[in-house]
Amino acid sequence: MRQTGLLHAGALLYARDLKLAFRRWEQVTQPVVFFLMVTTLFPLALSPDTAQLREVAAGVVWVAALLSALLALEFMFRSDYEDGTLEQLVLSGQPLWWLSLVKAAAHWTVSGLPLVVASPLVAVSLAVPAEAQWTVIVSLALGTGILSFLGAVGAGLTLGVRRGSVLLSLLVLPLTMPALIFGARAVDMAIMGDSPRGPLLLLAAMFIMSLTLGPFATSAALKVSME
Amino acid sequence: MWTWFHKLASPPHFYRIAGLVTPWFAWPALVLILVGLYGGLVLAPMDYQQGEGFRIFYVHVPSAIMSMFIYSTMAIAAGIGLIWRMKLAHAVAAASAPIGAWFTVCALATGSLWGKPMWGTWWVWDARLTSELILLFLYLGFIALRSSIEDPQRADRAAAVLALVGVINLPIIHYSVVWWNSLHQGSTMFNPGAMSIEMKWPALAMLFGFMLYFGAVLFVRLRAEVIRRERSATWLREELAR
Amino acid sequence: MNLAEFLHMGGYAAFLWPAYGLVLTVLVYNVWSARRAHQEARRAAARRLQMEETRS
Numbered sequence: 001m002r003q004t005g006l007l008h009a010g011a012l013l014y015a016r017d018l019k020l021a022f023r024r025w026e027q028v029t030q031p032v033v034f035f036l037m038v039t040t041l042f043p044l045a046l047s048p049d050t051a052q053l054r055e056v057a058a059g060v061v062w063v064a065a066l067l068s069a070l071l072a073l074e075f076m077f078r079s080d081y082e083d084g085t086l087e088q089l090v091l092s093g094q095p096l097w098w099l100s101l102v103k104a105a106a107h108w109t110v111s112g113l114p115l116v117v118a119s120p121l122v123a124v125s126l127a128v129p130a131e132a133q134w135t136v137i138v139s140l141a142l143g144t145g146i147l148s149f150l151g152a153v154g155a156g157l158t159l160g161v162r163r164g165s166v167l168l169s170l171l172v173l174p175l176t177m178p179a180l181i182f183g184a185r186a187v188d189m190a191i192m193g194d195s196p197r198g199p200l201l202l203l204a205a206m207f208i209m210s211l212t213l214g215p216f217a218t219s220a221a222l223k224v225s226m227e
Numbered sequence: 228m229w230t231w232f233h234k235l236a237s238p239p240h241f242y243r244i245a246g247l248v249t250p251w252f253a254w255p256a257l258v259l260i261l262v263g264l265y266g267g268l269v270l271a272p273m274d275y276q277q278g279e280g281f282r283i284f285y286v287h288v289p290s291a292i293m294s295m296f297i298y299s300t301m302a303i304a305a306g307i308g309l310i311w312r313m314k315l316a317h318a319v320a321a322a323s324a325p326i327g328a329w330f331t332v333c334a335l336a337t338g339s340l341w342g343k344p345m346w347g348t349w350w351v352w353d354a355r356l357t358s359e360l361i362l363l364f365l366y367l368g369f370i371a372l373r374s375s376i377e378d379p380q381r382a383d384r385a386a387a388v389l390a391l392v393g394v395i396n397l398p399i400i401h402y403s404v405v406w407w408n409s410l411h412q413g414s415t416m417f418n419p420g421a422m423s424i425e426m427k428w429p430a431l432a433m434l435f436g437f438m439l440y441f442g443a444v445l446f447v448r449l450r451a452e453v454i455r456r457e458r459s460a461t462w463l464r465e466e467l468a469r
Numbered sequence: 470m471n472l473a474e475f476l477h478m479g480g481y482a483a484f485l486w487p488a489y490g491l492v493l494t495v496l497v498y499n500v501w502s503a504r505r506a507h508q509e510a511r512r513a514a515a516r517r518l519q520m521e522e523t524r525s
Contacts, residue, residue, distance in 0.1 A: 153392055157385045161375045170371060171389060174364040175396050178403035185410070206399070217392050220309075224384040260496075264489075269475070279479035286492040326499055333492045340488040344481055440496065444503045451507040454514050467515050 009094045010102045017106035020079075027075060032114045035068040039122045050127040057126035058187035062180055064122070065115050065140050069147045070172065072111035074165040076103060076148075076155040077222070086159075090226055096219035104152040104214065112144030128191055135190035139183040139200060142207045146179045147172070149207075149214035156221030179206055236315045238453045239462035245446040245453075252443035259436030263289075266429030274426075283341040289434040291334035291355065294362055297327030297441060301369070302394035305387035314456060315449070317383035320390060321373060322448035326441060328366040334359050354408035358401050365393045379456075 004012075021028055042060045043053060080086040089099050116137055123136045154172040158164040186199035267285030274281035301323040308316035335356065342351045350356070369386055376382035457463055478485045 150392075153388070157372060157389055158375075163375070167368075167371055167375055170364070171368045174361050174368065174400070175392065177361060178396075178399050181403045181407045185407070202403075213395075217388060221385065221388050224381060224388060227381055227384070268489075273479070278481065280481035280484060282478070282481075283485055283488045286489055290492060325502075329495045329499060333495050336491050337488040340484045344484050444499050447500075447503040447507050451503070451510040454507075454510040457514070463514055464518060467511060467518070 004094070006094070006098060009092075010098060013089075013099060013102045014106050014109075017103065018109060021106070021110040027072065028110055028114060031068040031072045031111050032118050034071060035064055035115055035118055035122065038064040038067065039125060042126070054127040054129075054191060057123065057128045058184045058191060060126060061119065061122055061128075061136060061140070061187065062143065062184040065119065065144065066147065066173075066176060066180060068115055069112055069144045070151070070169050072107070073147070073151040073155055073172065074158075074168050076107045076152055077159055078155075081159045081225075086222070087226060090222060096222060097215040100152060100156075100218035100222065101149075101211070101215040104148045104218065107152070108145055108148035112141075112148055115144055116141045128187075131193070132187060132190035135187050135196045135200070139186045139196075139203060142200075142203045143176075143179050143183045146203075146207050146210045147176055149210040149218075150175050152214055152218040153221050156218050156225055159222075159225040179203060182206070236313060238457050239466070241315065242450055242453050242462075242466060245450050249443050249446045252439045252446065256436050256439035256443055259432050259439065263429045263431075263433030263436055266432060271426050271429055277345060280341065280344050283337050285429050285433055287334060287337035287341055288430050289437050290330045290337060291359060292434055293437045293441065294327055294331040294334050294359065296438070297323050297330060298362060298366065298397070299394060301327060302390040305390040309384060309387040309391070314383075315453075317387065318449055318452040318456070319445065320387065321383070322445055322452060323441075324366060324370050324373070326444055328363065328370065330437075331359055331363040331366060335363065352408070354405045357404045357408065361400055361404070362397070365397070369393070 039060060042056065046052060046056065077086055080089070090096060092099070119136050119140050120133055123133055128136060151168075151172045154168045154175075157171070158168045161167060182199040182203045186196035186203060189196040189199065263285065267282055271282070271285075273279055301320045304316045304319035304323065307313055308320060338356045338359065339349050342356075343349050369389055372389055373382045373386045376385055454463070476482060476486075
């Protein structure tokens with residue numbers, strides 16, 4: 001029998017995860033709805049004045065996106081853990097770090113990407129000028145990506161734990177604070193008309209770090225949880 | 228040398244040695260802390276700008292340094308436990324966490340008490356205090372994860388992975404907070420750079436006192452942990468008969 | 470400097486003494502907590518050994 005190659009195995013897993021996710025459509029749309037609702041809370045709580053909203057827009061968009069993406073994090077491994085698929089993945093002979101990477105990437109496609117797509121809507125509602133839209137999209141793409149790859153570690157560690165979702169948020173949020181600092185700063189600079197290159201480059205560096213190191217930590221976490 | 232190390236980690240030996248060593252940490256710790264207190268409260272001269280309020284420095288800075296030192300210790304112990312599967316290393320990490328968290332609380336509370344008379348508010352988002360706050364979250368996450376997993380071995384190892392991820396992120400978190408703070412004309416209240424030795428030495432005494440204190444408390448907790456994990460009876464019976 | 474001046478701490482007393490008090494309380498608490506954990510562990514182990522003995 002021919003050994004399944006790395007890329008082929010990855011592609012299979014990715015496609016499967018996407019298919020499963022779209023069968024449970026609510027899991028894809030709920031974080032987006034949450035994102036839209038949370039951003040609505042801020043004008044209601046603060047003021048409808050566009051000048052004021054523009055000042056807080058960067059922070060609000062970023063915090064709302066982060067929390068929305070966090071909501072979906074617990075589902076990354078949960079259903080596979082419960083039905084035994086995860087065990088099969090661990091035993092499959094494919095490198096676990098690679099499978100973790102693919103799962104996190106699939107998770108981002110299903111929960112992070114929709115947020116990124118919805119972000120222009122949200123940005124417009126908070127009076128973000130058109131020139132800054134691109135920065136919003138790019139920074140959130142990187143930020144939700146960081147959350148998926150870093151959050152995968154937390155998701156792996158809290159498998160099967162009671163009230164695991166709250167614990168997961170507590171574990172992952174401190175780790176995402178640097179991304180928040182630079183991402184929100186990038187959007188803020190773009191809104192004020194400056195070039196957001198500096199913070200965006202740092203954000204990109206963090207993304208690369210989480211993409212390359214995250215899967216190894218995730219695979220360690222999964223092995224611990226499956227002992 | 229390796230056999231000596233293995234012997235040390237064996238429960239009966241460790242229990243006995245820890246018991247012998249603890250007073251050698253505890254009493255010097257007490258002396259150094261008392262000396263530091265006297266030096267900080269009585270001997271050290273008043274600060275030119277901040278007056279007597281400056282003396283909070285002598286409990287704030289050692290607490291902050293200990294909070295970071297203990298986190299690193301915790302992470303290194305967790306790593307050793309994970310890689311070499313040493314139960315004692317995991318016990319060190321577990322025992323250190325609450326002590327480190329308490330030092331972090333002390334750093335935050337004393338920082339706040341220092342800030343109120345100086346800056347007029349109970350909380351300032353300066354780089355150091357914000358970093359300490361995030362460090363507290365990391366400690367609490369570690370403790371929460373440990374306590375939420377029932378199987379002790381899995382709890383050890385899961386928390387160890389978390390500690391390692393945390394310690395790698397810690398410099399990133401710290402520098403991004405420093406950068407964030409500098410953007411907004413942040414308050415840099417705690418700058419012990421330009422300080423004379425007459426003012427600095429009580430803080431050093433307190434710091435070394437705290438370190439020895441940490442060692443002593445750690446050894447006591449480790450002895451408790453060793454007994455708790457020990458299954459086989461013989462050495463335990465003899466020990467308890469004493 | 471007499472005792473009254475010392476306690477007053479140039480007006481900072483309300484901040485300084487709680488700060489020192491908190492730190493010292495935490496230090497004492499951690500010692501107490503560690504020693505109690507040790508004693509509890511010994512007691513529990515003694516009980517466990519006794520139960521094993523009576524069973525065998």
